[in-house]
Amino acid sequence: MRLARLLFYTQRFFRPRSLKWQLVWRLVVLQVVLLTLMIVILLAGLTIAGVIPDNYEGRAIDVLRKTVRKDDAGKLTLKEGPLLAGLRAEVPNLWFIVRDTEGNKISEGEVPRLLIDIPSSLDYINDATFVKQFGGTQTSATVQWADTAAGRVQIFTGAQGEFHYMALVSITPELFTDIILPVGGVMGLATLIVIPLVVRNAFxxxxxxxxxxxxxxxxxxxxxxxxxxxxxxxxxxxxxxxxxxxxxxxxxxxxxxxxxxxxxxxxxxxxxxxxxxxxxxxxxxxxxxxxxxxxxxxxxxxxxxxxxxxxQTQQFTRFDLVAVARGVVVDLAPMAFAAGYEMSFEPARGELFANGDRTAVERAITNLVQNAIEHGGNAGRITIGVNSPATIEVSDEGDGVPAAEREKIFEPFYRLRPRGHGAGLGLNLVHEIMQIHGGRIELAGSDRKGACFRLVFAQA
The missing domain is CATH 1.10.287 (Helix Hairpins)
Structure with missing residues (x-):
């Protein structure tokens, strides 16, 4: 069962697909990839140029919140590990002060001179961001309360480091869910609507x-x-x-x-x-x-x-099928009698009219009667019938047409008996004549003796 299902999906995947939908899905993928690269390159360029500062303070607060602990004596301490080591590597001049509600404190590094007066006022600060500038030097810092494994603590830090590509990697998930996915979805939806219309118009x-x-x-x-x-x-x-x-x-x-x-x-x-x-x-x-x-x-x-x-370019005329068929019977009766046949003419009506080329129709009937004389076995009866609506039948009592040959006998130069006397053009000519007249030639069912060819004309 699993193998059959696998084969089914494999065939669906590898079968020839619509050019329109190949263009659509490839354009959607290309748009999402280009949009992602464009945003990443833009953010990297702006960060390198200093237009967008690296959020090392937020990263420092996040790392400190995850690593701060209390030892057995109830003092604050930091859990050494990859997180803290990575932060120190990214920010060589890392400094921070971590305080809890009980007055315990742990710190590292030196507070910049422009912010030296802030630590004494931390008891009166909840959350805040400070930016101070003196001459060409600018210093920033953040104060934030956070819930940690050591309880609720206040973190004061002003981490500033050089550009690092990991900063962009860290914000990639948010970048994808907040910007790339919504914008790419809108662009993809527009592509699904517009491209089929464009391709349809182009084709x-x-x-x-x-x-x-x-x-x-x-x-x-x-x-x-x-x-x-x-x-x-x-x-x-x-x-x-x-x-x-x-x-x-x-x-x-x-x-x-x-x-x-x-x-x-x-x-x-x-x-x-x-x-x-x-x-x-x-x-x-x-x-x-x-x-x-x-x-x-x-x-x-x-x-x-x-x-x-x-x-043939002349206009068809209205003529009597009965009269045409009777003329063919009169002309070919001596030949049929000489070949050993009886001949019967059976019109259902005295007159039966059709539109067409009288000479061509006479040739078609003649070819069918000659075919019956050739293949009827030189015995039995050849019957020419004219029936409503506008139908002529020519039948004999010979061996008939084998089932395997019934679809081939109307082809040009095809002979039922390779050693026969005909050239294989008679039935093909009849077929062409009937097509020109908007009718058809039929070979009656094989449940009867001999062959019966039926000419069906369009009604006059």
Whole structure:
């Protein structure tokens, strides 16, 4: 359980984090560190310059309060140790007088000449601070009552020493809790509010570029990411992406021109070849050659259809799906009968209208029927149905499409049987036609015999 929890927190800590929050917490830490250094350096500078005197009197009173004791005879004494030794080291000219309420007294060092009259008046003083100046000499002292292990005592001292870094170290906890923590907290809170807003505004251009990038598709070429309002640190990446899109578009156009030119160049020799084969005597070899040239002609027509679809700019018109499907059945019925099939045309209505390119839709239905003739097993029935709303189905009674191949058959140049006669463009062309029409092609479920392709059009 502990190991799982450790792994959970480790993954959370090391997973990619938001740039915004990385900036926030690093700025907060930097602000607190800089604020601490600034205050420490300022106090040290002012102390060295004498603007802020070292509070050795307060330190001396604190040390004396902690070390004063009474011996067995009831006399005041000091407990020797690190505290007292440290004070004497910091203040070479240490002097003090410690008195209790019973008149016992312990003293060390000599009272400065400017304060020599103060000890005789200590009976009448509660707490006080004295500062006397004569010529260029200034002397200060403090009188303070304190509760100690020896009871309540009066401490009179005027400890003055040279600057010592330990003086700053001793006040660091109070400095942190009284100044650094409140000010740093306010600055950190301001950072938590301001930085996310600043980063969000700075990345506004990136969000717009990301929105455009989501729209880039093989059919939406020419889209480029905007460089305006993009942070200068990220602009090189956006420019590189735009450059890559330029190169991809040029490569796509070269590839497309190659296919189109190849189709045009093939069309004439295929027609000549077909004419010459037709003039030969009627033999089985002549029939097979005519079949091969027909497939080659179909391939060139499909390539040119892809070209026409890619450049389609005309407005769609309203046409009758039933009439188009009936025309395809009439044209391809002899081919289907010759291949060993029965053919059935089953319109649900006498007329069913859709919007689109009549010629392209006719090509889509033709490709599906030719596909059924090719893969239907040369037996059974090929059925063409027209149903509401605006749906055409072409089904056969062959082996169908294996489940592993169902997602691949609409890819260009993909063939269900590698040794088949087709080029693998028919179903891809149908898919492209349906996309242009705002519809889709579906392959019906595998619980039925054979394959059933369904064309679903947008309603007119």
């Amino acid at each position: 506004k251009g990136m969000r717009r570029a990301a929105t455009l990038a989501e729209k880039i598709d093989v059919e939406e070429r020419g889209v480029r990411l905007p460089i305006e309002a993009i942070p200068t640190e990220i602009a090189p990446l956006v420019k590189a992406v735009n450059g890559a899109l330029d190169r991809l578009d040029k490569g796509y156009e070269r590839h497309k021109r190659f296919l189109i030119d190849a189709a045009h160049e093939l069309r004439t020799p295929v027609a000549i070849l077909n004419t010459r084969i037709t003039s030969l005597p009627a033999t089985p070899e002549r029939a097979r050659l005519l079949q091969d040239t027909a497939r080659l002609s179909t391939l060139t027509d499909q390539l040119l259809d892809i070209q026409r679809l890619g450049r």
